[in-house]
Amino acid sequence: MSLHRYALEVVWTGNRGEGTRGYRGYGREHEIRIDGKPAIAGSSDPAFLGDPARHNPEDLLVAALSSCHMLWYLHLAAVAGIVVTAYTDRAEGTMASDADGGRFTDVLLRPRVVIAAGDPALAAALHEEAHHACFIARSVNFPVCCEPEIVTESV
Incomplete structure (x- = not known):
């Protein structure tokens, strides 16, 4: 058996100044980063207060x-x-x-x-x-x- 590993970094970019002080006060925006590849702009589904212009x-x-x-x-x-x-x-x-x-x-x-x-x-x-x-x-x-x-x- 051979193993394949897939490493990436997910970075939350939705801090609007007060962190997660309140459920509706923070953004769900984040970036999915993989070395050598373009970042993917992510968020949660709009039903969960996410940005509809980003991938969820x-x-x-x-x-x-x-x-x-x-x-x-x-x-x-x-x-x-x-x-x-x-x-x-x-x-x-x-x-x-x-x-x-x-x-x-x-x-x-x-x-x-x-x-x-x-x-x-x-x-x-x-x-x-x-x-x-x-x-x-x-x-x-x-x-x-x-x-x-x-x-x-x-x-």
Whole structure:
């Protein structure tokens, strides 16, 4: 087994002068910093007093699932001789919140894949294999479903 470590720094930038003296008195703004990469401006979801112009942890979790699936899918397609020329995913996650807090109940991936060569049925089937290979999907405790659309590029 090999181990891979992912180090980053999260820096809170929302101190408005009085720290966390009151729940509504501090900002949820923060930066996610990774050496050698651009900072990601983060906040909480607007429902939790966050800045709607910044990424929130829930957005980033759905994005991680979508991009992990896509990267595995592109790899599997290349190996299988499927020529993908475009890939767009309209992913959506659902989070339920109650008195105990919140948790994701599911994420739905909706990739639209355009292929120039290869079997469309195989192209569709590779999504299941990509799902099982995705490190992020294998790490969460809620269902991640996939409803792919395969489009054959017209010549």
